[in-house]
Amino acid sequence: MVARTRFDDSECPVARSVDAIGDWWSLLIVRDAFDGSRRFGEFQRSLGVAKNILTARLRTLVAGGVLESVPASDGSAYREYVLTPKGKALFPVIVALRQWGEQHFFDADEPHSELVDRRQGHSLRALEVLSADGRRLNPDDTAVHKVSDQ
Amino acid sequence: MVARTRFDDSECPVARSVDAIGDWWSLLIVRDAFDGSRRFGEFQRSLGVAKNILTARLRTLVAGGVLESVPASDGSAYREYVLTPKGKALFPVIVALRQWGEQHFFDADEPHSELVDRRQGHSLRALEVLSADGRRLNPDDTAVHKVSDQ
DNA sequence: TTGGTTGGTAGCATGTTGCAACCGTCGTGA
DNA sequence: TCACGACGGTTGCAACATGCTACCAACCAA
Numbered sequence: 354m355v356a357r358t359r360f361d362d363s364e365c366p367v368a369r370s371v372d373a374i375g376d377w378w379s380l381l382i383v384r385d386a387f388d389g390s391r392r393f394g395e396f397q398r399s400l401g402v403a404k405n406i407l408t409a410r411l412r413t414l415v416a417g418g419v420l421e422s423v424p425a426s427d428g429s430a431y432r433e434y435v436l437t438p439k440g441k442a443l444f445p446v447i448v449a450l451r452q453w454g455e456q457h458f459f460d461a462d463e464p465h466s467e468l469v470d471r472r473q474g475h476s477l478r479a480l481e482v483l484s485a486d487g488r489r490l491n492p493d494d495t496a497v498h499k500v501s502d503q
Numbered sequence: 504m505v506a507r508t509r510f511d512d513s514e515c516p517v518a519r520s521v522d523a524i525g526d527w528w529s530l531l532i533v534r535d536a537f538d539g540s541r542r543f544g545e546f547q548r549s550l551g552v553a554k555n556i557l558t559a560r561l562r563t564l565v566a567g568g569v570l571e572s573v574p575a576s577d578g579s580a581y582r583e584y585v586l587t588p589k590g591k592a593l594f595p596v597i598v599a600l601r602q603w604g605e606q607h608f609f610d611a612d613e614p615h616s617e618l619v620d621r622r623q624g625h626s627l628r629a630l631e632v633l634s635a636d637g638r639r640l641n642p643d644d645t646a647v648h649k650v651s652d653q
Numbered sequence: 654t655t656g657g658t659t660g661g662t663a664g665c666a667t668g669t670t671g672c673a674a675c676c677g678t679c680g681t682g683a
Numbered sequence: 684t685c686a687c688g689a690c691g692g693t694t695g696c697a698a699c700a701t702g703c704t705a706c707c708a709a710c711c712a713a
Contacts, residue, residue, distance in 0.1 A: 360531065360550075364615045366604025367534050367597060373608060377521045381510065384517050388647045393691055400510075403671050408692060418607075430679060431690065436642075439607050444642045445599040445630040447517060453596060454516025457568075457589050458523060465514045467648040470634040477645070478635055480595040483628040484620040490627065492586075492594045497538045498617040498624075543660055553702045558661060580710060581659065 370446075373417050378402055379410045383419065383440060384447050391426070391433040419443070449480050520596075523567050528552055529560050533569065533590060534597050541576070541583040569593070599630050 360368045374380055378400065385399050397407050411434055414420040419440040425431045436443075451468055459465050469476055482490045510518045524530055528550065535549050547557055561584055564570040569590040575581045601618055609615050619626055632640045 360527065365534075366601045366608065366615055368531060368604075369608040370600040370604035371527045371530060373604075376527070377510065380521060381518060384515075387642050387645075394689085397691090403673095404692065405672090405694080406670065429690095441642050442603055442606060445632055446596065446603060448632050449595040449599045449630075450520040451516045453592055454518075454520035454523075456592065458516065458519040465516055468645050469648045470638075470640060471644050471646045472638075473634065473636075474648075475635040477640065478633040478637070480599075480630055480632065482595055482598050482630065484623065485625040485628055486623075487628070488620075488622075490620060492537050492591050494621050495537075495618050495627070496621045498619045544658085547660090553704095554661065555663085555703090556701070579659090 373419070374443075375410065375413050375417070378406060379414055379419075380447075380450075382407075382410055382414060383436070383443055386420065386434065386436050386440065387444065387447055391435060392431065393434070396434070414440075445480065448477065452477075452479055523569070524593075525560065525563050525567070528556060529564055529569075530597075530600075532557075532560055532564060533586070533593055536570065536584065536586050536590065537594065537597060541585060542581065543584070546584075564590075595630065598627065602627075602629055 360372055363369075374383075381400055382396055385396055390396050390399055393407065393411070396402075396411070397404060400407070402410075411420065411422075415422055415434070418437055420434045421437050422432050423435055425433050448468065455465065455467075467476055482495075484490050484494075488494075510522055513519075524533070531550055532546055535546055540546050540549055543557065543561070546552075546561070547554060550557070552560075561570065561572075565572055565584070568587055570584045571587050572582050573585055575583050598618065605615065605617075617626055632645075634640055634644075638644075
């Protein structure tokens, strides 16, 4: 049903990523998972999403290998949803979205939640796109090498 | 209509970013814009999206300050859509999604489009989340500092 | 001036979302 | 051990968004 190729399952990795995540709710679920949410109810309260939608999203995230369902850590019979390694690899995506939001949608003095380095409590360094040899790259410094060109 | 708060317009920058972009199509439009697409028809052919949807998405992206509509560069009476500085700031988001896709959705030998450093033609360095003092951070090394905690 | 391209709009069928009500299981306090 | 509330869903339905197709008005080249 959700399955393959909502978008062209093209050779473009961006499209496949987008397809794999599914929708915005899924991305916010992943964000909450990074922030420590594990239980159905935690996600539901945090997001305010309808339960049937949450059920469906959790299922596709598990099916897609982003989350996995494990026995609850408190010993109860319930289950919890935790990020797989593949899910954890979405970290830069979430951080990038967060930094973009911080820069463009908040006034200088407007409060917002902040992602900090646990050791020192400082906010993070801005993400940088770097070349193989470490030069900082702007969009104009890059080009898409299409498959058909190869 | 698209307007505010499809999601809680919470204090979370991720949610605001997601809200500002709108939907997946919009993100793929931005990706194409980075790849050099400028004209309505270019986006339409590249994405295969219905024209009414594309019209709506371009409009909201322009309204949101991600794209701007400028006179066509070839002197014709048509218009083109180009990234604003705010739109260009989405670069790390696109790169992060691309790298995630490359790592998890392609076999080692499977061909895919590639983003390369224009100067040298090499692929890019993987994005890293760094602390203020340059240590590399994993998700577990970070914490969300909630507004209410402040 | 005619015909094709560009950049849309309009109408309609279908799919997806969100809401609310319901329900079985689990856990806890008495 | 029993009752009651929390947890984690499922179901049905109404509303909304999506995508398809047809249409159309500029623009531009011959």
